[in-house]
Amino acid sequence: MLSVNQIWHDVKQIRNTAPLVHNITNYVVMNTTANALLSIGASPVMAHAVEEVEDMTSIAGALVINIGTLSPRWIDAMSLAMKTAKQRGIPIVFDPVGAGATKYRTNTCNNLLSETAPSIIRGNASEIMSLLDANIATRGVDSSHSADSAVDAAKELAKSFNCVVSVSGEVDLITGGDEIVKINNGHPMMPKVTGLGCTATAITGAFAAVNKSLSNAAANAMAVMGICGEIAAEKSNGTGTLQLNMLDAFYNLNEEHISEYLK
DSSP: OOOHHHHHHHHHHHHHHOOEEEEEOOTTTHHHHHHHHHHHTOEEEEOOOTTTHHHHHHTOSEEEEEOSSOOHHHHHHHHHHHHHHHHHTOOEEEEOTTBTTBHHHHHHHHHHHHHSOOSEEEEEHHHHHHTTOTTOOOBTTBOSSOGGGGHHHHHHHHHHHTSEEEEESSSEEEESSSOEEEEOOOOTTGGGSTTHHHHHHHHHHHHHHHOSOHHHHHHHHHHHHHHHHHHHHHTOSSHHHHHHHHHHHHHHOOHHHHHHHOO
């Protein structure tokens, strides 16, 4: 169950310990997600060279894998980093960006997941569904389905990999295979800003670094993401200012905000 106290405890832990979150992510969102992690209180690093990913992963509090801009060398780095994290008991957050859009993306996800089961899979409904059914298509990196339509797929995926699955949408869903947590926070402008889904994945990494309960970590992260989106939207004239105001919302988030906005 979500609670204000649990969410705020995790936020304070992130700010007090500044966990290192190792991201192998895409070109489009590197700056955005690094700043979001800094704003919430974590310490981001973006390192994708095969020659250093083992060393970098080994000192991280969490590993975030985001397949947004794929290349063979980066896939090798992702594979190596995930294996290193698994060996060292470091939580792995996996974002199958655009899975279902091309065979290359879907096959890459399936290969990486078959090699190393992640701790948390976080994506939109179409991406989550495509990991189980190759006939499910996405519109580029955008979802063609609502989060509610991915409930069964999310549960099955969670059980298959013994992990937590976090599905973003108008209503966010988090499941470990049985119980489902639903979060109703967020704002309609958020999907119109490039990289906020990837930001949710990076933020999930920060929460996984400080909370051993992966279900709680994933749910708390999505709650904070949605709450900060609402706070930012209230001060924004459009999507450009929303992106800036999101960083301020992460930085200034307090317990009263969580209590007021959590749905």
